[in-house]
Amino acid sequence: MDKRLEKALEFSNFLETQNNQKRIFLKQYKDNLIHYAFGHKFTASTQLINLLSVLLETDQEQIIILDDNEIPVVIDNPKEFMKDIVGVYIFASRKYAKDYADIKENRSVEGLINL
Amino acid sequence: MTKGVVLFAFNNSDIDYIKQAIYCAKRVKEHLKVPVQLITDAVDYVETKYPFYKKYIDEITYTPTPKGSIKKFYDGIYANKRLEWKNTARTNAYDLSIFEKTIVIDTDLLISNDKLLTCFSMLDDFMIAKDYNLINQSKSHADLDRISDSTIPMYWATILYFTKSDTAKKVFNLVEHIKENYNYYRLVYSITEKKFRNDFAFSIAVHMMRGFVEDSPWPTTLPSDMWVSTDKDILIDAKGSKIKMLAHQDYDYTAVKLTGATTHVMNKFSLNSFIDKEFTNE
Numbered sequence: 210m211d212k213r214l215e216k217a218l219e220f221s222n223f224l225e226t227q228n229n230q231k232r233i234f235l236k237q238y239k240d241n242l243i244h245y246a247f248g249h250k251f252t253a254s255t256q257l258i259n260l261l262s263v264l265l266e267t268d269q270e271q272i273i274i275l276d277d278n279e280i281p282v283v284i285d286n287p288k289e290f291m292k293d294i295v296g297v298y299i300f301a302s303r304k305y306a307k308d309y310a311d312i313k314e315n316r317s318v319e320g321l322i323n324l
Numbered sequence: 325m326t327k328g329v330v331l332f333a334f335n336n337s338d339i340d341y342i343k344q345a346i347y348c349a350k351r352v353k354e355h356l357k358v359p360v361q362l363i364t365d366a367v368d369y370v371e372t373k374y375p376f377y378k379k380y381i382d383e384i385t386y387t388p389t390p391k392g393s394i395k396k397f398y399d400g401i402y403a404n405k406r407l408e409w410k411n412t413a414r415t416n417a418y419d420l421s422i423f424e425k426t427i428v429i430d431t432d433l434l435i436s437n438d439k440l441l442t443c444f445s446m447l448d449d450f451m452i453a454k455d456y457n458l459i460n461q462s463k464s465h466a467d468l469d470r471i472s473d474s475t476i477p478m479y480w481a482t483i484l485y486f487t488k489s490d491t492a493k494k495v496f497n498l499v500e501h502i503k504e505n506y507n508y509y510r511l512v513y514s515i516t517e518k519k520f521r522n523d524f525a526f527s528i529a530v531h532m533m534r535g536f537v538e539d540s541p542w543p544t545t546l547p548s549d550m551w552v553s554t555d556k557d558i559l560i561d562a563k564g565s566k567i568k569m570l571a572h573q574d575y576d577y578t579a580v581k582l583t584g585a586t587t588h589v590m591n592k593f594s595l596n597s598f599i600d601k602e603f604t605n606e
Contacts, residue, residue, distance in 0.1 A: 225462070226580075229571070229580060230580070230581065233459075233461060233580070233582065233585075236457045237549075237585065240457075240549045243547075245445075245446065248445075248447035250545060277545075278541040278545075279541075280541065308583075318579050321579070321581065322579045322580075
């Protein structure tokens, strides 16, 4: 095979693998943002974190929020719940950032798969 | 026992589902740390061929060989075989499970995290997998989203959760009824494939029980990820929570690495070869 073609195909293969890994990491990040509590599903989104901070400022002992299925849930300890949700967000985003940085550093298919 | 995982395994002439079940149980013990019940028609085979099975399987239950059908099994892009597929026993999971709270999984599901444990603390009596991710993110499989183009969303019997409850009993009774009248339901739901599939039967049951609508909060989303490969993809290695595969393109493969991702390995041949290596030191 022509060397120029071989090199181009090698790069194409690398890029394809890298893009697939990036998409996998993004999907895993979104999965890792999901938190189950009180039998309900919540996504630790920036929207939920913002809502919780605003509600915490009102000093209510009990708050009501909607879960991912839009079912109202009574939260008896909003501070603890906020801590859990922020914890989930921090873990998911740190893991995503690390995974992303790792694939950026590797410039070969073997490197990407042996991470 | 109050909670655990149930596996079904019925060998055919080429694929050792029992071997897969023991490996699957090994991963269940590693990541979920709950008891495992194996339901099979070949109890003697388990005991003689895999004497170490007790490390991973807590209970074996005999059930007669279920009715099978012929299915084409791929081994990567270029090879395939037509083999018997004995998949109709899953509808008995409710009656055969020894657990109060049961997770049923396919033997070719490589558990790689503890997310499924959340099931046991939820209030739901029945949950089934719906959301999935493909290991090859550049492909899309519309056929995995709905049971047929014009009908209902697909649910995956690959992962089921149920409690011994009226609701779960109703689901399993309905699935049994659908299985007995499968040709009728197949036509009603425009399913072209003639073989009975648990995924389809459970999807129809869910659709009927939620009032024949798509938009319903029941059943609750199952708290687990599920990464799906096809039988044209190839499993290369699985160590702990790291899985390496080759995902097929049209006439080629792309290398894929998954970490902490529960993965459905549809290529039974590559899974069996990999397990052979894994069991060398057992």
